[in-house]
Amino acid sequence: MTDHVDEWAEAGVRLDVEGELATVTLCRPERRNAQSPALWRALAAIGSELPGTVRVVVLRAEGVSFSAGLNRQAFTPEGIPGEVSFIDIAKGPNGDAIIAEYQEGFLWWRRPDLVTVAAVQGHAVGAGFQLALSCDLRVVAEDVQFAMKETALGLVPDLTGTKPLVDLVGPARALEICATGRWVHAEEAERIGLANLVVPASELHAAASDLAAALLASPRDAVIETKALLQGAGARTLEEQRAAERASQLRRLRDLAGIAE
Template sequence: MTLLDKDGVHVVADGDVATVTLANPAKRNAQTPAMWRALAEAGRVLPGGVRVVVLRGEGKSFSAGLDRRAFEPDGIDGELSFLKLAQSSDEVLDSAITEFQGAFTWWRRPDLISIAAVQGHAIGAGFQLALACDLRVCADDAEFAMRETSLGLVPDLAGTHPLVNLVGYARALEICATGRSVHAEEADRLGLANLVVPPGELEAAVSDLSAALLAAPRDAVVETKALLAGASSRTYDEQRAAERGAQARRLRDLAGLGD
């Protein structure tokens, strides 16, 4: 079932699994504000029964990053140039960036598990979009890079938090400050990739992972995800208490005593 098809974003749902495709392969799925609005909308149109969301890019690249026309004086057709946006008030500029971030912030919703299927380039905003997902399955030709600093910018699309959590502060700083490429083999070693496979096996690997994630009861997966997502912000004793509360809810549910 097709849920959305606009501005380079195609969304379909098939039972428990939804697939979000970046569908502008001629430009290596370069991102625009219109695409970001469509990606934010994708999160709103998902049926309640969806448990796994797969994010993929059509063509040879996952996403080569922001469409550079955004920095030209005339900008992208129908969009305000970033150079003109920079002349806005603090409030307007903050509101615009907040809207852009909306495309990157729903992928870790507690009721879903999201998987980025990454092949080819995942540069800048493409890297941050892959980081927005819970899990990353990569083809062995995948190449990540955070090129914002080389342009005089910072990564501002919600990618810095998951990057530090995955690879640690020192490695995240080195990757972002140098803008160097992180290829699939290193991404696997650093923990950026959950799995690396040949390009021809990427679709099957994502399908197998989706099936494995769907094997357990939904409520148990939701509770487990919440426990793990909050673990780094809790003390050891707070985490133990959170585990007890979650397990009590699960036991009561299994005993037919839930709400």
């Protein structure tokens, strides 16, 4: 993992691991943590290289903004230096594969063996909003401003943010937020389910740390089983969910009783 520290830092992200807790920090505050394909590759690599002992991951950001979204150079004809430009993606035969690679940095946060918490302050725009949505839980500062600006730019949100947004607020509200590109502030974010907790900006990281500690206090396998039950609930009928609960509980009881499967 240490081999990649400088590369990740250059891309704008840092990983710190302490026992069962990992902290991923967006660390380009001078650029308002604007994102790039290099950052997305670094995030994907971090997910693949997390030690198996990690149970909870906190995502935080330095500076006044969580992430101002995609680096604006991506929208110029030449694009971001060293990266495939939007024009080349549109013209070339590998567009689907390129976007799929970008998405990898946003997928692992939903893994059933982890609980992930985003601590969000200031602006979380576009790719920044979608990164926060990738996490299981969101603790936000009172100054938070979410916005999905892709549609206003003639694009769509494509970094895996549409499903969690719909799951959290419903399709009608999600459409309105995306199609207008408007700002969603802290009070509304908490009211419609985007935020689990709103705190003063000065208390944001302490609140996220407290939540992480509370999550770590429960037995790991019980949390994994519970997360899996909740993640699958929307796709199951009541009878299917009842059956899933029974099967999960029997696994827990057998484990607690020391009975091998």
